[in-house]
Amino acid sequence: MPDTPDRSALLRGEDRSRSGPGAGSPPDQPGFVQRALAGHAALGLLIGGLLYLVCLSGALAVFQQDLQRWEEPGAPEMTAISPQAVQRAIETTLARQGKPTDHAYVHMPTAGLPRVVVTTDNGANYVEADGSYDRPEAHAWTEFVLFLHYYLNLPAFWGMVLTGTIGAMLCAATLTGVLAHPRIFRDAFRMRLRARAQLSRADMHNRFGVWLLPFILALGLTGAVIGLGQLVFQADASARHGGDLEAAYAPIYGAHPAADPRPAPAPRVDRALDWMGRHRPGLPISYVTIEETGTAGQQIQILAEEPQRLIYGETYLFDGAGHFRSTLGLSDGALGKQAAASLYRVHFGSFGGRPVELAYLVFGLALCVVISTGTTLWLMKRRARGLASPRLEALWAVTIWGSPLLLVLAFWLRMAAGPEAPLARVFWSALVAGSIAAALAPSPRLSDWLRQALAAMMALTGLVHWLLAGPLPVPSLVIDTALVLGGLVLALPELGRLARPRPTCERIANPT
Known part of the structure; x- marks a missing residue:
């Protein structure tokens, strides 16, 4: 998440009033905005990695039924x-x-x-x-993705409590982020994607955060209620029902x-x-x-x-x-019961057909961009101040690009080894091992390599599935097409470099 403004840049006279967090508030006069900014950065660093996994898997979970048909086409x-x-x-x-x-x-x-x-x-x-x-x-792979979102593949009760806590912290990080950026609404449509890397990422982080504000709060609040509600029911079961959890749920779910x-x-x-x-x-x-x-x-x-x-x-x-x-009275009973029965559809976007599902996919991926750019900005600012953290940068690259790559590879493991393959264990073991390897031998090209590998695997998965799965329903064809197109989009930087003509001196030196 965004860190404090670069003081040296301010002393050099560079205008950061529209590009950085805390704009308009001098760093030498710490006040409410600076304290909010510090809280925003601390929360972002604490939950960034897990929140990214929950949001990425949640964007996929919106289409769980389509994914089940895609995984088991016959x-x-x-x-x-x-x-x-x-x-x-x-x-x-x-x-x-x-x-x-x-x-x-x-x-x-x-x-x-x-x-x-x-x-x-x-x-x-x-x-x-x-x-x-x-x-x-x-449909073992689809179930694995769902459980990654619901529980982070932990035991159900504690996993749901953890994801509920993450939902609450997402709301807190969003609110502190808004409070830390006094100009955030005024500059809501100021996007400078062609500016230098730090400035363009700051604009993406701040603008997407503003545009997604209602979605983030709705998602975070419903997730927090669903997850942390487990603690409430558990406490009620212990206090009033001798530990019988089903009795605690009875007033709402029967x-x-x-x-x-x-x-x-x-x-x-x-x-x-x-x-x-x-x-x-x-x-x-x-x-x-x-x-x-x-x-x-x-x-x-x-x-x-x-x-x-x-x-x-x-x-x-x-x-x-x-x-x-x-x-049971979910449709005409007490308002609290009706509200409880409405949380799930709001959280998973299952209330308005395809348009709402597609919106949740776009918003969910955009939220992943907000999370990614937030921590990336913090790392870039440390580097600009001479406090580069190559190991942390490598760990973040593994999180952002390595985790979706492992999701795709987990699908191929399920196809090769069958539905009994230990997908969750392999995923987390590979993620931990990759993180350790990246931290021990960090490379500035790691992010590019992982992104290129993800692009190739997405396109290959969509193409091979389409060729081998036999007759497919329209939603499965759409998934295959989206995988191929998504892979091409991720590969655009490399494709653009290949399409650009080489300098004249390079062509003379390498005439072939």
């Missing part, structure tokens, strides 16, 4: 499935697995993911339109049914779906959940989307025989 797809076929899919899966399970889930075909997936505590598989078994679900372990036939999901078809015919159904599966206490939950609402849907509760009981 799974059967359908626009609808009958209640009888869903019943058959559940019964077939439970019989095939042959093991007791507490929960069972059915992902119904939706516009984003037109596939049916049955998941239990023992595994998940795709099914055909008639409910028959097709193949195991194995209570777990009372256990009755007596064996019972398979739940009649077909009857519950028939009821939905008769009484709620206009509502798209996205999920069916069964709790206490195969016992007398089993309960069926059907999640139906509310297309004109921000909530992720309303939950309809049925007993094991498929008889309607009640709704």
Whole structure:
């Protein structure tokens, strides 16, 4: 993040009033702006690397359903499935697995993911339109990216608390950044990309930060509430429910049914779906959940989307025989419950179709630029003051360019070694090893090398996937095209140098 202004430049008479943080406030008179600037830089250095990973994976997570289709192109797809076929899919899966399970889930075909997936505590598989078994679900790379965003691949509870803390710190860093730059709104459209490197990066950092301010605050606040809310529910569970976390969640997400372990036939999901078809015919159904599966206490939950609402849907509760009981009240209950049900769609951009998803992708990548340029500026200013940190610069290059390169390589590992490959372990081990190697032998060309490698791997991945994956739906073709074009964009500096004619003396010396 931006550091304090360069005093020597001010003494030399260079005009930094429009280019640097803290413009308009003399550095020799430390005050509110200077203290805010110091806080902004400290927060940026503390969370920069992890925040970059969370934002990069979050920009991809917006398209998690498209990525799942892209990763597993051969799974059967359908626009609808009958209640009888869903019943058959559940019964077939439970019989095939042959093991007791507490929960069972059915992902119904939706516009984003037109596939049916049955998941239990023992595994998940795709099914055909008639409910028959097709193949195991194995979108390991997509799941790895999601867990990187949700938990930074840590255990779920502590990982979510950490990412929630990062969300809160993102809001704090944004606010301190605005307070540290009195001219930031006045110069909101002043972009000097052709200026010297430090000035152009300062403009990108400050302008993107202003333009993205509503998005950053919405993203940071919802992420903080979702992540740090785990601590609130955990404390409530310990204080009031004897450590029972499900009881703490019950006022919002519903209570777990009372256990009755007596064996019972398979739940009649077909009857519950028939009821939905008769009484709620206009509502798209996205999920069916069964709790206490195969016992007398089993309960069926059907999640139906509310297309004109921000909530992720309303939950309809049925007993094991498929008889309607009640709704959870996410659509018409207490305002706090409705707000809680709206956080996820705001955070992941799943409330306005493709335009909103594309906006979240662009904004998410722009936020990565803000994070990258912030720390890069700090390192450049240290170098300008004679305090160069080549090791820190190398570590930051590995973070900015090495981590997305490792994400692409993780996809190829999944393709080569199968869905059981330890993607998270390999990713973090390679990132740590690369960081150590870069710190031990820093090179000023490291950033360029990693960017070129990323460009090549992105373009190669899109091209090879398109050639080998077989017939693809439109979203998967778009992903392949975006990878190729993205690789070309990253390679533009090198392509531009190759296109420029060499000086005359060089052509004479090297006539070939």
